[in-house]
Amino acid sequence: PSSIRSYFLSLGAILFQYNLFTGVILAIGLLTYSRIGFTLSLIGFYTAYLFYMLIGAKFSEVHYSYIGFNYILSSIALGGFFLVPNRNSYLWVVLIVPLVAIVTISLSSILEPYFLPVYSLPFNLVALVFLYVLKFRVNNKANLNLVYIQQNSPEKNLYSFLNFKERFGKDTPIPIHLPFHGEWTVTQGHNGEHTHKDSWRHAWDFQIKNDEGKTYENSGDFVGDYYCYGKNIVAPAMGIIEAIIDDVPDNIIGEKNLEYNWGNTIVIKHTEYLFSKLSHLKPQSIEVRVGQKVEQGELLAKCGNSGNSPYPHLHFQLQGTPHIGSKTIDYPLSNYLKKLGNRLELITTASPSRDDVVLNIQINSALRKAFHLTPGQKFMFELSEPIGANVEWEVKIDYYLNKYIECDTSKSRAYFKVDEAMLYFTHFEGDRKSLLYYFYLATFKVCFGYSKGLRIVDTYPINMVFKPNQHFIHDFIAPFTQYIKGKYSLSYKGAENSLAETQITLDATTSALVFNNERDRIMTSIHIDGTGLSRIEINHKKRKYFAKRLEYV
Incomplete structure (x- = not known):
């Protein structure tokens, strides 16, 4: 058909070659390199082709082929290269390509009398203006996401964006933690049945319960x-003490003091428009003063029964203004553990619900020493047979302050971010048969707190656990839906005392799933002792080998 012939000729024109052979070669190369790019090239070309037919524009195979690549380049650039490909970016390609066609026809009419070709001028004009306009958006209702870390592949850009959004999309700029130690139960959450209504609905009440679910003894x-009465209340994050009330007496059980509704209270300023408020504290128990700087976890006061509190509990809320009694804001908590029967689940960012049993992460010194990676650290491992070689890693930092581990042997890199309680690996590049790759998979997300039964789950970018040929077909529909995924699971074993420097084993499972059916599995065990990493064991496709640490600097 003439349209297919024009498509190949338009591709060839990108290299200033007016022949089918060049176009076919470029089409095969584009299909091999990027299924999304290939699909967008067809969408862009045929949108413009049909638009020409619709408006009755002057059309000839030779003329159209030498300008048709503008539509192909525009669709690839705006549909999946500079923007993360999704159904909205595809839709905008269909809307923008006719505009490119109008600009092309107009410029051709202007330049033809002077014997000047338009070449790629229409593509450059429309693409640059469109991307520039996107910079001034006040919101992203159109769901058009600019690519900020360019990996030169629509598929890689898409899979990295989706994974980052799932892992960190709910993260808050200032992490707010639970304001206590030990296990507490949410006895009233957001939109509570007693209080926490209307403009004050985003708040929590916490109490301590025994195994029978009772909040008291005797x-x-x-x-x-x-x-919970008299238990320590600590700062949920670093900040400045903004306001204090400390002279409201405790209530007799069952009674309320509505005159001083909030009772003894502390308000902390964490940043502009973010304050935390802790209320119903024990009288004369506040250990801080107005204007004092506090660190996360620093002792503030003790839990009491003052104000509108018939029974001892802690009221905790986040608000946008510094006043006692300010309206609440919906701001989630970060990095806490949630008890589920006999096991614990790590919650990265969420708002606890009623009856949730929650506790703060208690840092284990051995885990922190093993995984709190700092630039300049070096690791040396001896690999067992059949590999039988030594590898050396070094923790480095680039000009953009991105931290990564580099393998001296394979030159592979594993990028990560680390804070006081967590290690996250964010990207890997290099040899997927290297020890560093398996370490990246096994420690994709690690909590420095140890608790028996703790299990961490996460998801990998698809392209990090599947080979390119394994997601070839999937790439065509990836901007719309995903039927394959990489699943991460980490279980903690060992260590009788959660705070002691003792033997800990982390068992990691990497699963490659197709329609939720496991197609591949990698089992990795990370052994920790008082000096840090000691041993890495890998089991993949009946291949078992281990790496023993020789040096730790």
């Missing part, structure tokens, strides 16, 4: 009978 007629 008769429960006295404040001292309640497990």
Whole structure:
């Protein structure tokens, strides 16, 4: 058909070659390199082709082929290269290509009398203006996401973006933690049944319960009978003490003090328009003063029963203004553990719900020493047979302050970010048979707190666990839906004392799933002792080998 012939000729014109052979070769190369790019090239070309037919524009195979690549380049650039490919970017390609056609026809009419070709001028004009306009958006209702870390592949850009959004999309600029130690239960959450209504609906009440679900011992007629009464309340994040009330007496059990509704209270400023408020504290227990800087986890006061509080509990909320009684804001908590029966689940960012049993992460010194990676650290491992070689890693940092581990042997790199309680690997490049690649998979997400039964789950970018040929077909529909995924699971074993420097084993499972059916599995065990990493064991496709640490600097 003439349209297919024109498509190949238009591709060839990118290299200033007016022949079918060049166009076919470029089409095969484009299909091999990027299925998304190939699909967009067809969408862009045929959108313009049909638009020409619709408006009755002057058309000839020779003329159209030498300008048709503008539509192909525009669709690839705006549909999946400079923007993360999704259904909206595809739709905008269909809307923008006719505009490129109008600009092309107009410029051709202007330049032809002077015997000047338009070449790629229409593509450059429309693409640059469109991308520039996107910079001034006040919101992203159109769901057009600019690519900020260019990997020169629509598929890689898409899979990295989707994974980053799933892992870190709910992260907050200032992490707010639970304001206590030990296990507490949410007895009233957002939109509570007693209070926490309307403009004050985003708040939590916390109490301590025993194994039977009771909040008190003995008769429960006295404040001292309640497990949470007198327990330490700590700063949920670094900040400045903004306001304090410390002279409201505790209530008799069952009574309320509505005159001083919030009771003894502390308000902390964490940043502009972000304040935390802790209320119903024990009178004369506040250990800080207005204007004092506090660090996350620093002792503030003790839990009490003052104000509108018939039973001892802690009221905790986030707000946008510094006043006691300010309206609440919906701001989630970060990095805490949620108890699910006999096991614990790591919650990265969420708002606890009623009846959730939650606790803060208690840092284990051995885990922190093993994974709190700092630039300049070096690791040397001896690999067992059949590899039987030594490898050396070094932690480095680039000009953009991105931290990564580099393998001296394979030159592979594993990028990561680390904070006081967590290690996250974010990207890998290099040899997928290297020890560093398996370490990247096994420690994709690590919590420095140890608790028996703790299990961490996460997802990998698809292109990091599947080979290119394994997601070839999937790439065509990836901007719309995904039927393959990489699943990460980490279980903690060992260590009788969660805070002691002792033997800990982390068992990691990497699963490649197609329609939720496992097609591949990698089992990795990371052994930790008091000096840090000691041994890495890998089991993949009946191949078992281990790496023993020789040097740790």
